[in-house]
Amino acid sequence: METRFLFVTGEPAAALPLLKQRAGWGAVVSATSFAVTAGRLHRPRNTTDDFQGVLYFADVRDKDLERHTLRLLAEHAIPCWPAPELLLAASERHAALARCVAAGLVDHPVVQATHTPTPQLPFPYVLKVGEEHRGEGKFLIQSARDIPRWEGIASMEPFFQGTSVRVLLVGERAFGARIENAGSWIKNGPGASVEPWTPGEALVAHAREAMRVFGLAIAGVDYVVNAQGFHFIEVNPFPRVGLSKESLAAAQVRFGEAMEAVEREARGR
Known part of the structure; x- marks a missing residue:
């Protein structure tokens, strides 16, 4: 047919x-x-x-x-x-992060700026350039020598030590995954492994609010979890849904x- x-x-x-x-x-x-x-x-x-x-x-x-x-x-x-308008809004890395900050979803410092050789946050911090996801366009800035040149806007956030996790929301259902990567500080980059993980109620509630901001029905919301709590990283409008049979x-x-x-x-x- x-x-x-x-x-x-x-x-x-x-x-x-x-x-x-x-x-x-x-x-x-x-x-x-x-x-x-x-x-x-x-x-x-x-x-x-x-x-x-x-x-x-x-x-x-x-x-x-x-x-x-x-x-x-x-x-x-x-x-x-x-709706394509929703996908555009969620997939544009820097604009999406700014929207999350405005919605009160981010409780850590965020700097968005054009290129500057001057450190914008205490070391170490993460510099994100470009619009790619999957861990691309990320730099760990541990000294001024690590700052690359970039075009357009970059986003800078603190580097959090802890466990990288994802809350996968499918309508009213919530699933979790822990992301490990022994070969890189970028946990969701090449070499990553994913295993099921059960998120707590507070984390799921926060993830639902992030999904609501972008009007999505399915989303993956990424965090780093440590002794201080959970730290929001980003919303992915195209998450891998096959974390489990369920x-x-x-x-x-x-x-x-x-x-x-x-x-x-x-x-x-």
Whole structure:
């Protein structure tokens, strides 16, 4: 059957079983460029594509391409879940952090500035540049010699010793993961291992508030936990949902509902 709807996914195990159950859906598992011609969503130079709607749940490494696609979906009102405007707001690293600070979710100093060789926080601190996630664009600043040059805005926060954890929220369900990485101070970078972990009520409540700020139905909220409490790091709008069989099943239920919603909206256009 002709593919009329797209599931943009970075986690095929979550998407493929659903695609077998719903006619007209296809998966996009890599960064793909799109265009819109006369209201028709299609791949460039493809004259037969006519995609009617999108479920977008993939952290694309090429952030310029990701932003282009999300803006395209928003500008042309292509049925999409989650709403592309919400994904844009949550995936822009520095603007999202500023929004969390304004919402009172961050209880530590945060500095956002253009390039300066002058240390902005007591050592050690973390400098974040660019818009990438997955631990990319992070520098541990232990002296002024560690400060790199950067373009645009960078975010700076204290470096917290402790346990790196994620609260995965899928609708009303909450799951937890502890992230270990013996090879790097960046726990969610290459070489990371993840194991189930049970978050406390206060942490889950804080994570829900962070998810609410961005209007998301699924989110991964990252923290460092130590003897002083928990320290908010960031919200990820495209978390890995297969932390456990239970979290995967919960996400697939939510994805199935979203696919139905996208189809209904497309029929009403």
